[in-house]
Amino acid sequence: MTRFDNDREEPAAPAKASAAQSDASSPPTPTAASAERAGASSAPTAVPALAAGSQVSWTDRHSRVLMNAFGPPARAFVSGDGCRLTDDSGRRYLDLLAGIAVVALGHACPAVTAALADQARTLGHVSNFFATPPQIELAERLAGLLPVPAKVFFTNSGTEANEAALKLTRLTGRHRVVAAEGSFHGRTFGALSLTWTEKYRAPFEPLPGEVVFVPYGDVEALAAVMDETVAAIVLEPIQGENGVVVPPAGYLAAARRLADRHGALLWFDEIQSGLGRTGDWFAHTASGAVPDLVTVAKALGNGFPIGACLAAGPAADLFGPGAHGTTFGGNPLAARVGLAVLDGIGPLLPHVRELGEWLKGELAALPGVAEVRGRGLFIGVRLAAPAAGRLAAAALEAGIIVNAPRPDVIRLIPPLVITQADLGELLAAWPALYAAATA
Numbered sequence: 001m002t003r004f005d006n007d008r009e010e011p012a013a014p015a016k017a018s019a020a021q022s023d024a025s026s027p028p029t030p031t032a033a034s035a036e037r038a039g040a041s042s043a044p045t046a047v048p049a050l051a052a053g054s055q056v057s058w059t060d061r062h063s064r065v066l067m068n069a070f071g072p073p074a075r076a077f078v079s080g081d082g083c084r085l086t087d088d089s090g091r092r093y094l095d096l097l098a099g100i101a102v103v104a105l106g107h108a109c110p111a112v113t114a115a116l117a118d119q120a121r122t123l124g125h126v127s128n129f130f131a132t133p134p135q136i137e138l139a140e141r142l143a144g145l146l147p148v149p150a151k152v153f154f155t156n157s158g159t160e161a162n163e164a165a166l167k168l169t170r171l172t173g174r175h176r177v178v179a180a181e182g183s184f185h186g187r188t189f190g191a192l193s194l195t196w197t198e199k200y201r202a203p204f205e206p207l208p209g210e211v212v213f214v215p216y217g218d219v220e221a222l223a224a225v226m227d228e229t230v231a232a233i234v235l236e237p238i239q240g241e242n243g244v245v246v247p248p249a250g251y252l253a254a255a256r257r258l259a260d261r262h263g264a265l266l267w268f269d270e271i272q273s274g275l276g277r278t279g280d281w282f283a284h285t286a287s288g289a290v291p292d293l294v295t296v297a298k299a300l301g302n303g304f305p306i307g308a309c310l311a312a313g314p315a316a317d318l319f320g321p322g323a324h325g326t327t328f329g330g331n332p333l334a335a336r337v338g339l340a341v342l343d344g345i346g347p348l349l350p351h352v353r354e355l356g357e358w359l360k361g362e363l364a365a366l367p368g369v370a371e372v373r374g375r376g377l378f379i380g381v382r383l384a385a386p387a388a389g390r391l392a393a394a395a396l397e398a399g400i401i402v403n404a405p406r407p408d409v410i411r412l413i414p415p416l417v418i419t420q421a422d423l424g425e426l427l428a429a430w431p432a433l434y435a436a437a438t439a
């Protein structure tokens with residue numbers, strides 16, 4: 001089993017994982033404290049020093065010194081350009097994962113690099129006791145992507161954007177949040193409480209909050225749990241880690257109506273699906289449903305850590321001074337990068353739509369493909385056989401990076417700057433990859 005069988009960040013199955021399934025990813029390593037409680041020695045195991053000039057590989061060194069939260073790395077990458085990565089042996093790869101939907105403008109994007117370098121020479125950081133022009137400009141640009149006035153709270157990651165949104169929902173005076181089965185919202189305690197996958201949750205329970213999960217895409221099931229105790233409905237407009245699952249037409253608009261009827265907030269987690277990935281600024285744009293809360297991250301930094309929680313209407317004024325905080329969130333470096341990223345994504349939107357439609361058509365004609373779903377360059381390929389992990393591993397060997405969020409789904413989330421010629425490499429390799437995966 002390689003890292004690419006099933007990314008450790010993602011659910012292995014749509015239903016609650018059994019204990020046996022939980023074993024698929026490494027159980028948490030006991031801490032010194034828990035070992036001590038169990039009567040073992042509390043002395044930490046020393047990491048043996050490497051001799052000078054040692055030829056031990058990066059991947060071995062990784063295992064010695066990095067916590068085993070992700071399993072052994074499949075490759076060590078030393079550089080990137082556009083849609084290509086180069087490993088420590090000099091081998092080149094076509095990157096159709098983009099750091100999990102992050103590197104929208106491609107690796108080492110010159111405009112992003114220039115913005116970051118310029119800002120680093122000018123002003124890198126001040127505390128959030130003070131304002132900086134890039135932060136304000138980025139907030140204005142992000143708020144302007146919604147059709148209603150909105151305000152922004154900046155963070156350093158997606159899970160932190162969701163923490164901010166979750167804290168906002170508490171300030172409505174209500175506690176219950178309705179989330180969807182198959183959801184992924186992050187790994188910190190609050191975000192984890194909204195995440196469906198049992199194997200991620202179970203070791204850390206009790207989790208905060210009162211969260212009710214309903215089947216994704218089912219309006220009646222959503223209506224059945226709504227009442228005046230619900231603070232918010234949180235939904236990914238397209239579920240990413242669950243294998244690029246698109247809800248039925250009208251679902252997001254129905255969620256808007258139900259939230260309105262019961263005085264609840266509607267919160268779209270656009271961390272993976274947003275900022276151009278579907279060919280629109282947001283995956284929810286086409287639905288016409290206007291959310292109260294939107295969380296973004298990933299593509300906003302093109303690799304620089306940044307996230308944001310956008311709030312519209314009365315929700316925009318729920319945080320007062322001292323209600324929430326962050327040291328780094330929205331600092332001038334991150335904000336300048338975010339501005340450069342938004343500048344770069346805007347002109348790419350038609351390209352993403354057209355290329356995505358073309359790619360879906362090409363993929364549907366390939367051997368072993370049962371279904372192609374998604375929008376723009378946010379594509380899940382459901383296989384006729386549960387061979388996605390083996391196909392991803394074969395692809396890596398062939399120099400193409402894809403991942404398998406589900407045993408029967410290959411996810412394609414390449415840099416948005418990718419071309420038809422780049423994607424043609426996957427299409428040409430596919431028959432042999434599928435044959436190898438199912439042999």
Ligand SMILES: Cc1ncc(COP(=O)(O)O)c(C=O)c1O
Pocket residue numbers: 009100157158159160162184185186187236240241269270271272273297298
């Ligand atoms: C929809 C969604 N929400 C939240 C997160 C968490 O983001 P981060 O890993 O930046 O904390 C992810 C990450 O994959 C995601 O896909």
